[in-house]
Amino acid sequence: MARARKTSAPPAPTNAEPLDTSVLEGLIGYNARRAAIAIGGVFFERMAPYGLTQADFSVLALLAHNPGATSRQLCATLDILPPNFVNLIAALDRRGLIERRPHPRDGRAVGLHLTEAGHALAQETEKVVVELENELAGRLTERERTTVQRLLQKFYLRAER
Amino acid sequence: MARARKTSAPPAPTNAEPLDTSVLEGLIGYNARRAAIAIGGVFFERMAPYGLTQADFSVLALLAHNPGATSRQLCATLDILPPNFVNLIAALDRRGLIERRPHPRDGRAVGLHLTEAGHALAQETEKVVVELENELAGRLTERERTTVQRLLQKFYLRAER
């Protein structure tokens, strides 16, 4: 761990000199945020050809495995506020990637389904993302990879706590 | 790991039913993002009495250990664009937490320093954040805690790769 000089005061950094970041790098919140932003940047680049944000991709991926899910379910799962979900869904609909069908047991709700094109895009982008993840995780052993996933989930999955 | 039903198709979820999130939870990017958001929410609550965002806190913490650092250095370290840094610094200045002094060796630059009040606030909020981190990390062993930090840093620290 030992994150460099924290004992002997650094000699007043000049403009291009790096700063002592040992305090921040000891914080899980800081590390998670920086990692998420960095990974998000790569995600954005790779998804540019498909025009999908992280949220878009998450919705398609969820619908691929949860056909007929409602906006309410997707919002709850992804922690998105319903008003902010409307445009996202509308855009996917306009692109012909999803279809809204009346919910079989609730007249208020709308069941969301992937179209043929939506299925194809979900499948292709999922492959791209998995490949991206494999590259990113290249610096980690298989064991480290599953470990970091499990540990991160403890912070946002309410589970049985 | 095994993240529940992925084989047998779920029976068309009803409105309150949880969705199958196994695909997303296998992605480090997704997990890092969700964890960062969750931790950020708790951070926001605890820092509300001090009126500090994560960025504000990061700047104060860095200045506490890097007196005289310039905006350019802080921007590079925290990955903030200079135009977005101006208001942040100006607000800290208005609150009397930092001081801008002419840079000893570069007339273009400004050396940033914590004031007495800034030092006090940095010290107090650092204690609060460390306590918060200890609570969050309570579900992790000490070894897991250092592991997750080290692994996350691999994604955003360019290091020797």
Place this chain on the structure above:
DNA sequence: TATTGTTATACTCTATAACTATA
């Protein structure tokens, strides 16, 4: 010519209040 700090500005993301139609 390049860099530091800055202004102006636009675009995205996120958050709240309030409405409608169904339950």
Place this chain on the structure above:
DNA sequence: TATAGTTATAGAGTATAACAATA
């Protein structure tokens, strides 16, 4: 009365272009 979906809107965060002062 409560919930699903929606509208309008405000605020925060993030992005680019362009400028003055200094290197």
